[in-house]
Amino acid sequence: MTVDVDPTTQANYTSIASEHVHFDWTIDWAKQVISGSVTHTLTVREDGVDELVLDALALDVHKAFVETRGQGQSDNFTLGPSHPVMGAALHVPLPSGLKVGNTVKSTIHYSTTKDCMALQWLDKEQTQGKTFPYLFSQCQPIYARSLAPLQDTPSVKIVHLLRERSSTIPVLLSAIRASPPSDGPAHDGKVIGKDVVTYTYNQAMCYRVPRSRQSGAGVAEPEFVDAAYWEFGDAINNFMLKAETVLPPYRFGVYDVLVLPPSFPYGGMENACLTFLTPTLLVGDRSLVDVVVHELSHSWFGNGVTQAHSTHFWLNEGWTTWMERLILQLLHGPAERGFNYLIGYKSLKDDLELYKDRPKARTRMTRTAKSHWMGLQNRLWAGWMFLPYSITTAEWKSHYKIKALDSIDWDGWLYGEGTELPVKMQYDVTLAEQSASAPTRSVCRFPSMTGLLANARPICIVVFLERLHSYPALPATHVTLLGSLYKFSTTTNAEIRLRFYESSAAKTLAPEAAKWVTGEDGTGVVKGRMKDVSKVDRDLARLIEKDLGLA
Structure with a gap:
């Protein structure tokens, strides 16, 4: 063998x-x-x-x-x-x-x-507080x-233990702290930046139910900590409770989130016990807390059951995205799950188009395509027995022994090409239809429909703006007014703000977008997340090239 x-x-x-x-x-x-x-x-x-x-x-x-x-x-x-x-x-x-x-x-x-x-x-000047490195x-x-x-x-x-000696700055690790006590004062009550403290952490990947499980709110720089606790506190506990209704018990002992300085380039990273998050999720209205659901789901798929190596990366992201959307259904209803699948499918097709021209581009194909496959198989069979192993695609496939799965086109799903899935998936389209029709109605009656999106969920507004991009370009004055009416140009929701800056009035909005990314918009918070920076920087670069006659 x-x-x-x-x-x-x-x-x-x-x-x-x-x-x-x-x-x-x-x-x-x-x-x-x-x-x-x-x-x-x-x-x-x-x-x-x-x-x-x-x-x-x-x-x-x-x-x-x-x-x-x-x-x-x-x-x-x-x-x-x-x-x-x-x-x-x-x-x-x-x-x-x-x-x-x-x-x-x-x-x-x-x-x-x-x-x-x-x-x-990071030098202290690169942090939000600018006090310590x-x-x-x-x-x-x-x-x-x-x-x-x-x-x-x-x-x-592995199981690991870490002892960090002689630290003058608090140490936080994706593990369970052994000393000083995690429920004690910060830095063991010593003076941060001056006094030395030794930190010890244990990561016991104990694939058994622990005696207790804690899901915390948020840890961050002092400038972000109150906002992090308010934004994530109740939500994380709720997410964990929902997840454990459809999954085996959480097995890593504690679950906390760490809001990093603005230079952290990702939306989130699923470190065991301690999810890393971008501060762009601190919106002030909890409208982006659902991002944590994906990272939490990695506690079972990725950190629990793990790909044997990156050739089988889809096992991590496909299962996690499928579970994320199932938990979203438990939180918000079937329409939310269906809406996320449809959004994911659009992203998949967009990334496939991008991949044709830029084959080394970072895309969401692995995550999105295989999550649809998980959705199909879950309708036929909903079991997994791989904790706590690292597995390959062949090992995963060999586990399926029931006749209902014989009809699956395994080769089509695993090795197929093109932009269409092997099976036409059916999802709840209620939210999708509402969001898709909104641009048509707003363009027809614009700008009188000030209440059109007043009570819409942020995810619907994102789809509204993306759909609006597919229509003939609106005059810059209309786009500016749209931003004012619906507060797209001032919202703290980075997902909405980014889509607004990608509109047909991108050239007009470019200076404003640049201030937003660099924190010169009055917030003082730099947008270091790769997705935000790369999109705005790329659009700005195109405009500069055009102005200089280079494009």
């Missing part, structure tokens, strides 16, 4: 695999370096394995040693040539005679470098290897 090995790692995880990883770190804020050690507790999977191979990218490795059966082994390692994408392979010799099931410990002392792709160091990590898809020598593949699931 051929093993489906992760093509993005050089680690020999099929021969020997990490079970527990202990990080012992010191953060040097002045040099912007993390130094210390990582200790792997490994289980032998293949008789006679004679070396441990780890992924290492842009790391300074100082020494490495192996301990087995209580015996220490001298420092000995080799760092191979650096691959332009995967980095270098760190080879650590192992004692001879190892058998399947044996346990081995290996400790590597190292430090990160300025080329670490997993870490984003800030550091956050982004290890997906294969950047964890630049943070520590690891078997950097989702095929290996």
Whole structure:
């Protein structure tokens, strides 16, 4: 039987695999370096394995040693040539005679470098409060290897412990804090920026029901913290309760959200125990809190059941998006779920068109197409039994043993081409029809219909504006008035604001859009989210090229 090995790692995880990883770190804020050690507790999977191979990218490795059966082994390692994408392979010799099931410990002392792709160091001027520096990590898809020598593949699931020594700034990790107490004063009551505190965290991926589960509101810079608690507090608890009515119990002990500084480039990131969020979700009316539903769903699909490697990435995003929309149905009704599928399908077709011209562009195809497939299969069968494993598409498919699924065109869904799905999906179109007809009515009676969108959900307004873009261009004066009537030009909802700035009056609105992105619109909040910045910057660049006669 051929093993489906992760093509993005050089680690020999099929021969020997990490079970527990202990990080012992010191953060040097002045040099912007993390130094210390990582200790792997490994289980032998293949008789006679004679070396441990780890992924290492842009790391300074100082020494490495192996301990087995209580015996220490001298420092000995080799760092191979650096691959332009995967980095270098760190080879650590192992004692001879190892058998399947044996346990081995290996400790590597190292430090990160300025080329670490997993870490984003922010000077205090780059934060909202401009008082202290800030550091956050982004290890997906294969950047964890630049943070520590690891078997950097989702095929290996680990329990980890982190001890961060000598920190003068609070440390928050996607794990459960062991010390100082998480319910105690910030920074253990010491002076932030001056006094040293040692932080210890445990991430026990305990695939059993914990004694208690906490879902928190929001953690953020002081300038955002009150807004984060107000925006997400009740919503997160409600999301968790709804999710557990259709899913196995949440198994990571705690669930919190961290609102990062404005330079965080994503809408959200599903780190276990601690979802990262963009501050553009702090709207003030809770109209964007549903974004958390997607990240929460990753607790089961992605963090619970995991793709074996990125060739099977659709397993993470397809199942998560399907579950996200099921939870939205529980929260808001079937029309909301159907509406999100229709919006997703439009995004899928748009991305396929984009992909033709820009094959390396970041798109939502994997997430969207396979979520429709999940919707189809759920109507036929709604079970999964893979917790807590990393699985491949073949393993997932082989689990389906019931006759009702024999009619599925597996090849069409897995390998099909074109912009049409193999099956014509039927969804509740109530909200879609209302939103689609609104532009026609507004254009016919504009500008007298001031109440047209007064009580519409934000998602409907987004579709309204996207639909309006498909009509012949309105005069800039009309678009400006539209923005004033419906407050599109002043709304704190970034999704609405972005669609408004993409209108036919983009050239007229470009200076206003630029102020919005840079925080010079009176809010003082820079829009660092990749989607907002790239769209506005791209439109501005086109306008500048045209003005300079370059386009």
